Amino acid sequence: MFKTLSVFNKESKKITEFSKINLLFGYSKSGKTTILSNLNNIFLGKDRHNLVNGTQVIAGEFNVFYLGSKDGIKDHLKLSSKSLLRKMIIENQFSDTFSNCCNQISKNINLAQSEIESLIRNVLPNVKLEINGIDSPLELLVDNMNISLEMDTASEEKEELFSLVNSLSRSTKNQTIVLIDDFNNDLDEETTIKFFEEINKSNAIFILTTKKPLPQYLIEDNVRIFATRECNLISLPSLEKMVLNSQSISEEYHTFEEYILGIGYLKESLEYKTMINLVKNDEYSNILRLLTSKNPVISETYERGKVSIVYKNDGEEKLYNYVLNLINSNN
Numbered sequence: 001m002f003k004t005l006s007v008f009n010k011e012s013k014k015i016t017e018f019s020k021i022n023l024l025f026g027y028s029k030s031g032k033t034t035i036l037s038n039l040n041n042i043f044l045g046k047d048r049h050n051l052v053n054g055t056q057v058i059a060g061e062f063n064v065f066y067l068g069s070k071d072g073i074k075d076h077l078k079l080s081s082k083s084l085l086r087k088m089i090i091e092n093q094f095s096d097t098f099s100n101c102c103n104q105i106s107k108n109i110n111l112a113q114s115e116i117e118s119l120i121r122n123v124l125p126n127v128k129l130e131i132n133g134i135d136s137p138l139e140l141l142v143d144n145m146n147i148s149l150e151m152d153t154a155s156e157e158k159e160e161l162f163s164l165v166n167s168l169s170r171s172t173k174n175q176t177i178v179l180i181d182d183f184n185n186d187l188d189e190e191t192t193i194k195f196f197e198e199i200n201k202s203n204a205i206f207i208l209t210t211k212k213p214l215p216q217y218l219i220e221d222n223v224r225i226f227a228t229r230e231c232n233l234i235s236l237p238s239l240e241k242m243v244l245n246s247q248s249i250s251e252e253y254h255t256f257e258e259y260i261l262g263i264g265y266l267k268e269s270l271e272y273k274t275m276i277n278l279v280k281n282d283e284y285s286n287i288l289r290l291l292t293s294k295n296p297v298i299s300e301t302y303e304r305g306k307v308s309i310v311y312k313n314d315g316e317e318k319l320y321n322y323v324l325n326l327i328n329s330n331n
Helices: 032-044 073-077 084-091 096-121 137-143 154-170 189-201 239-248 256-268 270-280 286-291 314-330
Strands: 005-009 015-018 021-025 050-052 063-067 176-180 205-210 223-229 232-236 297-299 308-310
Touching (some): 015 232, 021 189, 032 050, 032 063, 032 176, 032 205, 073 084, 073 154, 084 137, 084 154, 096 137, 154 176, 223 314, 232 314, 239 270, 239 314, 270 314, 286 308, 297 314
Parallel strands (some): 021 205, 021 223, 063 176, 176 205, 297 308
Antiparallel strands (some): 223 232
């Protein structure tokens, strides 16, 4: 069963809420990787400055997978100590038949070792022979395996890797947290859509960083949006709330009741619903371009040499300025 996460920092007293899918947008060197690495340490129980859901994390409490920006499936086929595939094999519950095979392997290696040791002692009487891994036949097998996949592109590598992560997340009783740095670095739009469909089926929590915009209609109710600036993590409202707040922010309300009525009227208006639809299907993903640009410019026209966020009407201008002010005021 999916559960949300709440991270409380003891020093700053700041609470950060994480949902099913969490997107951390930022330009290059905005601190995305540092933030993700810190979260990894928190969920692994290596950090004492933060509480998760009100308690100190114990090592092993969460099933945590961390994938770096350059990780591909081939990195995990090497079956090193950090390999996800190795983790899946070692932690799997095999059949009794397999366990008996492993025990037989240990027994046979012991017999073979005795004969080799006897042979060597005829020349070197004081020698002692040891075969590493004899007491862990499964690890001995894994250490001597070579696994390969035929793939032509980095995108295919990412797809296979995500498939492995999803499989692993389903095989554990603990809450699974998957952290992926620059998750869509090698993905085109169709592959990104497929990726979101797959992770929505999982019970795991996904925390993803990116320096690239993506289709805004993929940001549904179970997705939280964050901006990263100078290693600061800034939590942002949903797309719907951004639109609602930006359009009502210039209104003059004399009482709280007037404000609530005004918000309610706006929320039910055709203009608001039309704008939400336009924002979600914005082919330029302008809100996310704001989050992934270091010095964006909001303008009526494109400005040479700058990331220009061009608005089509007054409503969009209010929206983009609201989002930009929200980021800057929290940084």
